[in-house]
Amino acid sequence: MKRKLFTGIIAVLLLFSSNVKAQDLKSAEIKIKTSATCDMCKKTIESALAFEKGVKKSTLDVPTKIVTVVYNPKKTTPEKIRLAISNAGYEADSLKANPKAWSNLEDCCKKGTTCEEKK
Numbered sequence: 001m002k003r004k005l006f007t008g009i010i011a012v013l014l015l016f017s018s019n020v021k022a023q024d025l026k027s028a029e030i031k032i033k034t035s036a037t038c039d040m041c042k043k044t045i046e047s048a049l050a051f052e053k054g055v056k057k058s059t060l061d062v063p064t065k066i067v068t069v070v071y072n073p074k075k076t077t078p079e080k081i082r083l084a085i086s087n088a089g090y091e092a093d094s095l096k097a098n099p100k101a102w103s104n105l106e107d108c109c110k111k112g113t114t115c116e117e118k119k
C-alpha cells in the first residue's frame with residue numbers, strides 16, 4: 001500500500017516538473033563546441049552572438065572552447081546560432097567555419113595555431 005502511494009507521488013511530481021518545463025519556453029540553453037583559442041576569439045564569438053536575434057546571453061569558456069548560449073527558442077534555433085558562429089569564422093560543433101570569415105581572423109585565432117603557442 002505504502003509503495004503504491006509513493007509511486008503515485010513520484011508520478012505526480014514528474015508530471016508537475018515536465019509541465020513547468022513546457023511553460024518555460026522563452027529561455028533555453030545550449031552548449032556549442034567551437035574552435036576558439038584565446039580571449040580574442042571569445043570576444044569575437046560573444047559579440048557576434050550578441051547581435052544574433054533571439055540570443056540573450058553567451059559565455060565562452062576558452063579552456064574548453066565551449067560556448068554556453070541562452071536563447072529564446074521562439075526567435076531562434078540552435079542551427080541558426082551555430083551558423084552565426086560559423087559566420088564569425090569559427091567551427092560550431094560539426095559545422096565548419098565560414099572560410100571567408102575565417103581568413104579575416106587574426107593569425108593566432110585561426111584553427112591549428114593557438115595564441116598561447118605564439119607567446
Ligand SMILES: [Cu+2]
Binds near residue numbers: 038042109110115
Ligand atoms: Cu584567438
